Amino acid sequence: MExxxxxxxxxxxxxxxxxxxxNSVLPLLxxxxxxxxxxxxxxxxxxxxxxxxxxxxxALGAPAQREKDRIVLSPWDGTxxxxxxxxxxxxxxxxxxxxxxxxxAGEAALSLPGGCELxxxxxxxxxxxxxxxxxxxxxxxxxxxxxxxxxLKGAQIVLAFPSVGATENAxxxxxxxxxxTVLENAARxxxxxxxxxxxxxxxxxxxxxxESTIVVEGVKRLSGASYRVIPDRIEAATxxxxxxxTGSAITLVDVIPRHLRPVLAVLQEAGxxxxxxxxxxxxxxxxxxxxxxxVRTMPYPGFPTDAQAPVLAASTLARGTSIxxxxxxxxxxxxxxxxxxxxxxxxxxxxxxxxxxxxxxSGARVQAADLRGxxxxxxxxxxxxxxxxxxxxxxxxxxxxxxxxALCALGAQVKRRVMEG
Ligand code: EPZ
Numbered sequence: 001m002e003x004x005x006x007x008x009x010x011x012x013x014x015x016x017x018x019x020x021x022x023n024s025v026l027p028l029l030x031x032x033x034x035x036x037x038x039x040x041x042x043x044x045x046x047x048x049x050x051x052x053x054x055x056x057x058x059a060l061g062a063p064a065q066r067e068k069d070r071i072v073l074s075p076w077d078g079t080x081x082x083x084x085x086x087x088x089x090x091x092x093x094x095x096x097x098x099x100x101x102x103x104x105a106g107e108a109a110l111s112l113p114g115g116c117e118l119x120x121x122x123x124x125x126x127x128x129x130x131x132x133x134x135x136x137x138x139x140x141x142x143x144x145x146x147x148x149x150x151x152l153k154g155a156q157i158v159l160a161f162p163s164v165g166a167t168e169n170a171x172x173x174x175x176x177x178x179x180x181t182v183l184e185n186a187a188r189x190x191x192x193x194x195x196x197x198x199x200x201x202x203x204x205x206x207x208x209x210x211e212s213t214i215v216v217e218g219v220k221r222l223s224g225a226s227y228r229v230i231p232d233r234i235e236a237a238t239x240x241x242x243x244x245x246t247g248s249a250i251t252l253v254d255v256i257p258r259h260l261r262p263v264l265a266v267l268q269e270a271g272x273x274x275x276x277x278x279x280x281x282x283x284x285x286x287x288x289x290x291x292x293x294x295v296r297t298m299p300y301p302g303f304p305t306d307a308q309a310p311v312l313a314a315s316t317l318a319r320g321t322s323i324x325x326x327x328x329x330x331x332x333x334x335x336x337x338x339x340x341x342x343x344x345x346x347x348x349x350x351x352x353x354x355x356x357x358x359x360x361x362s363g364a365r366v367q368a369a370d371l372r373g374x375x376x377x378x379x380x381x382x383x384x385x386x387x388x389x390x391x392x393x394x395x396x397x398x399x400x401x402x403x404x405x406a407l408c409a410l411g412a413q414v415k416r417r418v419m420e421g
Contacts, residue, residue: 154179293318
């Protein structure tokens, strides 16, 4: 088991380059299964979740080669259409392969993702979309089996909730369905636009991605394409939270500020100042943050749930009381207990966390329970007095590429070590 040994407090300075988005490259890898010619994805991050997605492609018999941030995908023959249970369990979001496998092979079998550290991860909206497109869907013994031997047919789909994954699966299944699909109450995240951008580059006909209503004219065949993955807005938000927590001034390179608007608004309220042009964004944080009146996580373009933990961690040292309301996942405050061990003052009641700002945090031995909660603990450790041992680095490796190297380049003291015993 590896841990980060962090010595704080530190002042960060310099530039950090943001990698390609984990939550975009995963659906893009699934989309490659629909392509009849080779695809090339560039700006792909080196993350354990990407390794798992490549293992799934391999298990399906869809060859992929990785060279640094470039992944080349050869056409899939669609013969193997079951994802091994072990790989489904390793990454809950593997459900994102469902729509592409079903559309291309006419059937798909995978195990129910079950719950994860964020609480239950239902897939009812994904399955509703597949049924609407004409598939039969059977769920038994923890397995999902979808069949559409005669192919999928365009349909009107209204999502009860703008689920990111269900929107992506619906687009992947509808892209080569016969006829038109109208998807209402679709997720509007930038990763949806990125997926539609890739599919359209391959010959799909998708209009309205990024809005609540998306129209897909099914096409017979998708070619391949060479496509660059958008920057990771959550990785960017994490570095902004680290700068805010430590009173630092840093510059993010290769970021899309438009994707970060709700996060910038919250940090601006806390006293941070921003500048920059194009894909360069600089933050200058005050020595001590002012309180953040209230952060409510919402579907995009609202405040992203994935940025809640890092920003909450920064608010533990603010002057005054900040309020967080987690509206997306049921169990997304697992990092609070560990922040309390560092001297934070936080009360959680259901979806609401009330953060009383304190003068100082002290380093402690803490445990990451999930990816973004772990990022929040890392942000707190950078600002805490003394050494923090952050266990559960494997969670962070799912979504941040060698984050310790980037933080050290900004002046932090973070060492990755294997835990004794
Ligand atoms: C995506 O998960 C992201 N993962 C998550 O990022 C992110 O937190 C989430 O979107 C919200 O932005 C990837 O893109 C790989 P949802 P996803 O479907 O698609 C409920 C990270 O840290 N729901 O929008 O699973 C669900 O229970 C990860 O990078 C249903 O009820 O999110 C949740 O409460 C964590 N039925 C809410 O919707 C369904 O069929 C949002 O889920 C599907 C979802």
